[in-house]
Structures are given as structure tokens and as C-alpha cells.
Amino acid sequence: MTAPRLLITAWPHLAERDSTPRIMWTVNVSLIPVIVAAIYYFGPSAVLVIVAALAGCLATEWLFGSRETLFDGSAVITGLLLGLCLPAGLPMWMAFVGGAFAIGFGKLIFGGLGQNIFNPALLGRAFLQAAFPVALTTWPVIRENWWALRGDNLALPLMSPGEVDVLTSATPLGLMKFEQQSTELGKLMIGATGGSLGETAGILILLCGAYLAWRNYLNWRIPISIFLTVAALATLTHWLNPAFPGALFMLFSGGLMLGAVYMATDMVTSPVTNRGCWLYGVGIGVLVVVIRLWGGLAEGVMYAILLMNAMVPFINRATQPRVFGTRAAVKVTE
């Protein structure tokens, strides 16, 4: 028998089929229905904004990251999610700058994939919100003419968006907060309301999230604990003061669905322990309700998640698993 050239590798010699790029690309693919819904509701503007945000992310990753990380899919997730949480009428250059900030200051500056503390997409959005508060809170309404742009998407860089003949209106949360005006629940669930591109189609996001949870690509404990916390607090506050919205409205309005399913569950910036994930989800839920009901902003999902991101190292430390055989009550026969 001729001896083959033998390879030596360490055990285990088997590996699960999942790989990090595979997880990332699956999340990307799972976002397709949400993107399609965004295009359905907001027309070509949705495509322009998402592509601009994506381009900002990929260009930054390509310039300052490495070749390999460009193709692992993580920068694409950031780009898509950032695009999906922007309003349809945003100028493309702003979306591009947001994407560049998200990858550059949200991820690469910490050392790249796996090292960042905050969700890059949300950090990018927080930056845009601070830099361009008006553009970020201009919400075009659903229009008859699908082909029309929903804002001055093509504004030149560093220029303010010009006047475009678009109808704008507040989001359901804004209406509720500042005008005590409620929105029909059915519309909220399917997404036929004003808001960011991807956050309106609540039911669709839930289905996509359920698929990811089934594949074990997101920790279901995070969205579930967020939903339960928000629902419980909303029910309580609604009961105490009927002027506050009820649980279903709270769940399906604003960025809660997109945030709870796609942003809060970012593996890098969420706790590694399951008990930690419960705590983290409850924390986000409480902050969302507090900001929405008593804060100066209509929507609080973004800041709630970013604040809890900062707590993750402490949550991890506090929820270390109990090592096998260290329970105090173990019977030892000496």
C-alpha cells in the first residue's frame, strides 16, 4: 500500500455545517421579503435609499477592512438594516454617509467583526439622526403614483433636500404622541402606514424572524422578552391611563418589530448567555416604553437597544452559567 501524505488536525474532526458567513448571508436573504415590502410601499425611493446605505457600508469595509470581511456578509447586513430604518425621502448622500459611519465608527474602529460594542446599523442611524434631524423625521405618506420619488433622494451631497411635492405625515407613534390620534391596527400590522422603509411591515418581519429563530441564527429569547415586556407595560399603563396606547399598538408601531427581531438580536452586540438574553430583552422593553411614553421622542427603540448594547458586558458577567457539579446541594458521600 502506498502511504498517502497524512494531514494532522486537532479534534473534533467534525463540524456543524453553519459558518459565520453562512449565518450572515442567511440573515441577508431573510431580509428580502422586508425589502420587497419596503419597495411595494415606498416605490423607487426605497431602492435608492437602501442601495445608498449599502454602498456606504461596503465602500468603507472595502477601504478600511479586509477583502475577506467584505464577503462574509456582515457589512451587507449592516447596510440593509441601516437602509431599512431610514425614511424613504432621505437624500442618497445622507444614507451613504450613514453607512460609512456605521461601518467605520460602528465596527472597524473597534477592530472589525466581533469586536464592536454597539449595533453598527443603529449607530449609523443615531449619527444621522443627530446630524440631519429634520431629514430623518420627514415621513412621506403612501402615494397613489408608485413611480414617484418620495422626497429629494437625488439631492447633491452636502445640500439640504430641495422642496419636492410630497405629502408627509407623522408616523403612527408621532400621531399618537403629539396629536393623540390612533392608527388602525390592521394597517399597522401589514405596514400601510408612514414610517421608516422596513419597519412598517410588522407581520412580515415576525415571519422572517421566526425562520431565523428556527435555524438558530437568532436567539428567540431576545425578541420574545422584548415583546412580553412591552406588552405587559403597555397593558399596565393603558389601564392606568387610557390616553396611553394599548399593547398591540405599541408592538406593531414604530421600529419595534424590526428592532426586536433584527437589531437587538445581532449576535455580536447581544449577551452570550441565555439568561443574559432574557435580561437584555426586558431592559430594551422597559426603555422602549419609558422613552415612548415619557421621553421627548416619539420613538425609542434605537436608543433602547444602543443603551442595552452598552450593558452587555455587565450582563454577561452577571449571568455566567453555573458550572456542572458546583450546585451547593450536591450530595457527596465521602
Added chain:
Amino acid sequence: MAKRMRFRHGVHPPELKQLTAAIPVRRLPFPDEIVLPLSQHTGKPAVPIVRIGDRVERGDKVAEADGFISSPIHTSAAGTVTAIELWPHPTGGYQDAIRIAVAPYDAQVPRKRIIPDWRGLDRKQLVDAVRQAGVVGLGGAAFPTHVKLVPPDDVSIDTIVINGCECEPYLTTDHRTMVEYPGRVHLGIRLMMKTIGADRVMVGIEKNKPDAIERLRATLPDDLEGHVTIHGLTVKYPQGAEKMLIKALLGREVPSGRLPMHVGVVVHNVASVATIAEVFETGLPLIERIVTVTGPGVRRPANLIVPVGTKVRDVFDACGGLTETAREIVFGGPMMGAAQASLDVPITKGTTGVIALTGAEVKSQHSYPCIRCGHCLDACPVFLNPQLLGQLAMHDRYDEMVENHLMDCMVCGCCGYTCPSNIPLTQLFALAKNQLKRQPPKPKAA
């Protein structure tokens, strides 16, 4: 309904046992040369008692145990001692071994010996017979069996657990033992009940071996009824780890840093149990064992009775040889087995299987950054935080690893198996443990 017997966490690797699960064991022809490493067991290596040029018969003792936790070694074939020298060893590297040129035309009949009747022997004599026969655990770790047959005086054992899980993918050694030698398993159980002094025996078998469960139940002698129970367990790796099996069967958690006997349990591998019986059936010491030869890189996978000391090259030859695409040879199971650098490595007492992997199965060595997905925490059967330990290991912070319970790690491979970024977690932990063994952490200044 009975309590569900399970342990928490663990992983579900593909079983891959269909290659050999239904193939009856057959005997491997005697090779031209056997090589007997002096260290084939946990504990001190044996001391040779033969000299170069000595003629030995099959079953003769060639090395004596050195102390209590050690085991004698016997030759598996008649022949002439040609050398006692360093030789490739399955654990990696070289170790002292006795080389014996097998006499080509010898009938390979062992010397006439008196087969002791176990009924007439007392506990001490039984244990001594097992010890003299060089029996060690056949499940992989090769811990000298006689040590586990005499519990210390201050410990009381109420349950003997027989490990027939064989949770490692590919392997079918224990499976075939249970299907083909159920009588030996039951005799071995009797002997153990006598030496250990426990009258409750639980046999744990994963449910992917229904024929083994069925066969052991069907052949259970009437007088063992009520003492011996055979349990089908839900398939999960590492069910065959002592602590996991005890947890699954009895719900007892072996305290960190302690042994099963501290919760009143002794665990023996089913193949070791059958070997104990064999000693009293044939009078022969442990000189051969069942080995699963399998994997996509071998032409005719088989379950073989292999003389201990046979070079793996000869084992593959008897199975049609390796395919052109074979690239990696693993001793043991794919989850914890060690890759071999040479085809001259001998089969030892602890070799459960030999797996030939092709280039397609060899795991990629490329890893991605940790994305803190937490899958390793969900996999770790002893509830460690491999994510944290891995980060510490990459920065050589071994002392902190100990504070984070590194010493509870069994290097079972679950974390490395499940990691989507393919980070060599298990390897890092094995390395850290090794480093700490050489250079224990300095006690902290008060």
C-alpha cells in the same frame, strides 16, 4: 411515565454508523510484526520483562505493571523480541515499545493455562485476576479496570453504570460487542457486582442501537432480573462521558473535581465488561480487541478483532486498503480522536476505532472572528463559557482560565464542533491544560 433520562446541552453530530453497524466482527490475520507500546493505559508505563532475542508465546506477559495505577502488557502473537525502542505512539510523538517479529508458521496457540472458576474466587482474587490480565477501560481512556473494581473503604457504591452509549459518530465497537457477545456482558456484570458489592446495575445504550438494547434484554439471565436494568437513551453527544451518563441515568451530578464514586457510582465501558468475562472464559489476558475500521477513506469498512500491537497499516490492508483520496487517519472517534502522523502506529488496548477521512472531510483550518453567538455555551455539557475561555486562551491568560473553571473542561469537542467561526476552541483548551500541567499557576500573593 418514567422520568425522561437526559443530560443538558451537548450536540447532535451526524451518526455515520451505518458503514459498519450491521457488519459482524471478523478476525484479522496475524501481521508480520507487532509493536507493543509500554504505555497503553492511564498511569505509569509498564516495565519490560523480556530481552531482545527472547522467544515469546501468544498471551505471555512481556511487561509488568509499575505500581497500582498501571497495567501489565502481554504479547498478542508468538514470536521473537527484536527491539525495545522508541516507536510512533497513538497519542502523538514517540514512546518506548516492544517490537516482536511474529513467527510466520506458528500455530499461535497460547500456553496451556488453568482457567479459574470465578464462582470459587473471593473479591480479592477476582480483582487480582483482572489485574494480571492487563484489563483496562476499552472506551478510549484506558484507565486500569482493576482500580475501579475495588472502591476505597470510605466510599459506598450503590449503582454500577455500564456505558454502552458509544456516542462518538462512526464507531460500532461497543454496538457489535453487545449484539454478538451479550453473554459475556452479563457475566462481566455478575463479576462486577461481586467485586464492587453493589446490587444495582444500569446499562445505558443510545436508542440508535435498538438491536443491542433488544439483545441484552432478551438474554438477561433470570437471576439478574430486578438487579440489572437496560435503558435506551436519546441520542446526543457526549452521552458516553461518565458525568453525563450518570446525570442522564440517575439524575446525580458529580461534583466539580470529584469522581463518580463520590456520588456512589462506578462507570464501566461495556466492552471492558465483556473483556473481564473473557478473562474467566478463556483464561487469556487482554491481547486483542474489537476495532471499528471505517470512514470514507477506507475501501471495505469492517469491525475487526485485532491483536493489540498490530500496525494500522496492516489493519487497513485487511480492509481493502485506503482510497487514493484518504488524507487523515484518526484513532478513536471523530469528536475526540487523535490524527496520526504515520501508518506504523500500533493499535493499542484503548483504540476503539480507526477512521480514514478523505480531503473532503478534513476540517478546514480557517477561522473567522468570534461573533459571540453563544452557540458554544449552549453546547458545553459542563456549562462552561467556551467563548470567554477561548478569548483568554488566545491571549495566554491561563491563570484566568483556571478561575473560569478550565479544569472542569473534558475537551469533549462540543464547542469546537458547534462554533460557526471554526475557532479551534477545544484545541486551545487542551493546549492551556497542557501548559498548566507543565507550569502550574503561581499562587496569588495575598
